[in-house]
Amino acid sequence: MNPVNYLYLAALLFTIGATGVLIRRNAIVVFMCVELMLNACNLAFVAFSRMHGNLDGQVIAFFTMVVAAAEVVVGLAIIVSLFRSRHSASVDDASLMKL
Amino acid sequence: MSATAAVHSLWTTAAADPISKIDAPKIEYGQLAPILIVVGAAVVGILVEAFVPRRTRYYAQLFVAVVALAAAFASVVALAADGYATTKAGIAAMGAVAVDGPALFLQGTILLTALVGLFTFAERRLDPEAHGNRVDSFAAQAASVPGSDSEKKAVKAGFTTTEVFPLLLFAVAGMLVFPAANDLLTLFVALEVLSLPLYLLCALARRKRLMSQEAAVKYFLLGAFASAFTLFGIALLYGYSGSMSYATIAQVVDGTVPEVTPALADTMGNDVLLLVGAALLVMGLLFKVGAVPFHMWTPDVYQGAPTPVTGFMAAATKVAAFGALLRILYVVLPGLRWDWRPVMWGVAIVTMVVGAVVAITQTDIKRLLAYSAISHAGFILAGVIAATPSGVSSVLFYLAAYSFVTIGAFAVVTLVRDAGGEATHLSKWAGLGRRSPLVAAVFAVFLLAFAGIPLTSGFAGKFAVFKAAAEGGAAPLVVVGVIASAIAAFFYIRVIVLMFFSEPRPEGPTVAVPSPLTMTAIGVGVAVTVVLGVAPQYFLELAGDAGVFVR
Numbered sequence: 077m078n079p080v081n082y083l084y085l086a087a088l089l090f091t092i093g094a095t096g097v098l099i100r101r102n103a104i105v106v107f108m109c110v111e112l113m114l115n116a117c118n119l120a121f122v123a124f125s126r127m128h129g130n131l132d133g134q135v136i137a138f139f140t141m142v143v144a145a146a147e148v149v150v151g152l153a154i155i156v157s158l159f160r161s162r163h164s165a166s167v168d169d170a171s172l173m174k175l
Numbered sequence: 176m177s178a179t180a181a182v183h184s185l186w187t188t189a190a191a192d193p194i195s196k197i198d199a200p201k202i203e204y205g206q207l208a209p210i211l212i213v214v215g216a217a218v219v220g221i222l223v224e225a226f227v228p229r230r231t232r233y234y235a236q237l238f239v240a241v242v243a244l245a246a247a248f249a250s251v252v253a254l255a256a257d258g259y260a261t262t263k264a265g266i267a268a269m270g271a272v273a274v275d276g277p278a279l280f281l282q283g284t285i286l287l288t289a290l291v292g293l294f295t296f297a298e299r300r301l302d303p304e305a306h307g308n309r310v311d312s313f314a315a316q317a318a319s320v321p322g323s324d325s326e327k328k329a330v331k332a333g334f335t336t337t338e339v340f341p342l343l344l345f346a347v348a349g350m351l352v353f354p355a356a357n358d359l360l361t362l363f364v365a366l367e368v369l370s371l372p373l374y375l376l377c378a379l380a381r382r383k384r385l386m387s388q389e390a391a392v393k394y395f396l397l398g399a400f401a402s403a404f405t406l407f408g409i410a411l412l413y414g415y416s417g418s419m420s421y422a423t424i425a426q427v428v429d430g431t432v433p434e435v436t437p438a439l440a441d442t443m444g445n446d447v448l449l450l451v452g453a454a455l456l457v458m459g460l461l462f463k464v465g466a467v468p469f470h471m472w473t474p475d476v477y478q479g480a481p482t483p484v485t486g487f488m489a490a491a492t493k494v495a496a497f498g499a500l501l502r503i504l505y506v507v508l509p510g511l512r513w514d515w516r517p518v519m520w521g522v523a524i525v526t527m528v529v530g531a532v533v534a535i536t537q538t539d540i541k542r543l544l545a546y547s548a549i550s551h552a553g554f555i556l557a558g559v560i561a562a563t564p565s566g567v568s569s570v571l572f573y574l575a576a577y578s579f580v581t582i583g584a585f586a587v588v589t590l591v592r593d594a595g596g597e598a599t600h601l602s603k604w605a606g607l608g609r610r611s612p613l614v615a616a617v618f619a620v621f622l623l624a625f626a627g628i629p630l631t632s633g634f635a636g637k638f639a640v641f642k643a644a645a646e647g648g649a650a651p652l653v654v655v656g657v658i659a660s661a662i663a664a665f666f667y668i669r670v671i672v673l674m675f676f677s678e679p680r681p682e683g684p685t686v687a688v689p690s691p692l693t694m695t696a697i698g699v700g701v702a703v704t705v706v707l708g709v710a711p712q713y714f715l716e717l718a719g720d721a722g723v724f725v726r
Contacts, residue, residue, distance in 0.1 A: 093403070097400050106396055110396070113400075113404075113406075120407065127414070132418065133413060136360050136419070140406065143367045146367065150371045151399065154374060154388070154391045154395050155395075158388045158389065158392050161322075161388060167392070170392055172389050173389065173474075173478055173479060
């Protein structure tokens with residue numbers, strides 16, 4: 077199959093993720109959408125790697141997974157601590173600093 | 176042939192030639208020493224956290240962090256003295272890290288600001304003692320719910336979050352790599368290594384914990400969102416050029432790449448990949464420097480984060496991110512100059528104007544400084560746009576001058592306190608100059624430097640940046656910059672007038688007497704501000720010598 081199709085899929089997934097970040101209210105769901113964007117990037121890397129016939133893209137995909145895992149650790153810690161002190165993970169409720 | 180081998184040969188074939196040995200990577204440990212020292216010390220800090228008893232942890236952590244930052248700075252100076260900033264500049268670690276003038280200059284700046292920032296992190300005399308234990312600006316136990324019994328127990332037991340020291344070191348390590356990264360993968364990893372500890376540090380305030388957690392969530396979600404865009408930009412640039420290395424991408428952009436494979440010939444012709452990829456990548460970096468329209472996080476995060484963290488973040492992150500932005504624009508995308516310059520013109524103009532105008536309406540000192548940071552990002556962008564060697568060196572000088580002013584200003588903010596912790600509302604600062612003339616005078620010096628009044632470092636920096644921009648053919652930008660500076664001067668002067676020429680309130684805040692740690696931080700800030708303002712020549716020459724990127 078033509079690898080370009082995977083690029084279209086990657087762009088689509090990335091757009092879905094970005095849209096989700098912008099319209100969802102729950103911090104966990106927003107965060108999952110960010111992860112979807114990172115995975116879309118991975119798909120693009122692997123597809124480009126196949127097109128160019130070198131392994132750089134695949135190596136980066138591994139790094140991205142590790143980075144995403146580290147981000148989950150940090151992000152969930154922050155979101156859970158917010159949830160425990162407010163009993164809500166809604167990003168709209170977090171508005172103490174609104175002018 | 177034995178039976179086993181015969182069966183085996185059904186699904187394997189002998190390699191035509193024995194697999195050639197993979198060469199061990201060549202790592203220049205000496206040239207990478209600043210980074211390695213800081214990472215190593217951060218790991219040692221984690222071990223200290225695990226094995227050293229709680230009572231002595233603070234001192235052990237502080238010792239490790241100070242020694243590491245000082246040693247790393249010494250090795251930066253040694254490398255520069257050895258000529259790695261000029262004649263011996265080159266690429267280290269198999270093409271991953273550049274060791275050249277801008278990298279070393281910015282690493283030195285980051286390490287010094289981190290050292291000064293570390294002193295404000297370690298300050299333990301501002302808050303009143305809790306149950307006989309000295310406390311710093313960080314939560315007793317970050318995991319306990321604000322106002323809960325477990326938090327009260329943690330405070331009573333005298334816990335402190337000493338993890339902030341290794342977190343600071345990890346963030347510094349990321350910042351050291353960020354402006355020196357010479358391939359896109361290293362850039363991305365450095366971006367995450369510098370961001371993740373900062374997200375955590377933002378959530379760790381001792382007072383106003385809900386606000387601090389809220390700031391951390393906002394910073395984290397928006398930061399992760401921005402780095403996803405950066406990563407997609409990297410993916411598209413990789414797709415365009417088939418390589419991660421800055422030099423190769425630059426060659427492909429210029430069309431001077433020596434060897435063109437059919438796949439590369441195919442993607443090279445596709446300008447959409449290049450333009451969209453470059454735009455997304457630069458967008459991620461503009462988010463980090465807090466340029467309009469990617470500045471939305473700045474005021475909330477600066478206000479909510481513990482003030483020492485705000486100061487460190489405002490100073491060091493900006494230095495690192497502008498370093499990376501310079502390298503991307505000057506090394507990777509010079510061939511695309513006619514495309515990125517108009518866009519950056521727009522970004523610089525709106526950043527300067529929006530930062531200065533919105534700051535006028537602010538009533539919280541930390542938010543005010545946040546908007547001031549935004550407008551300063553605009554001024555620095557004016558130097559970036561110059562696209563000349565003097566543009567690079569003026570940006571380097573501005574960053575060095577700006578970072579010390581910022582960290583000093585936020586250190587002063589930690590001193591003005593009332594019963595609820597820091598008194599950040601501007602109305603509470605009324606008459607501060609009559610109660611504590613020295614603190615108010617020091618803060619006035621920082622504000623004048625922000626405003627760019629002559630004889631302060633802010634003036635020397637702004638002059639260098641605007642001069643470079645005018646020489647680089649961006650004269651209208653200079654006009655906008657000067658107008659924005661005038662608007663900005665209005666609200667800086669307003670704070671000074673408020674401090675010195677209004678009656679102090681009877682129930683106003685008091686100024687805490689800090690330990691020598693914060694005094695050093697503020698003293699260094701004032702000294703650098705005045706020295707760079709009165710005699711900037713030596714440092715301008717230093718930045719001028721350091722202004723050439725290796726490719």
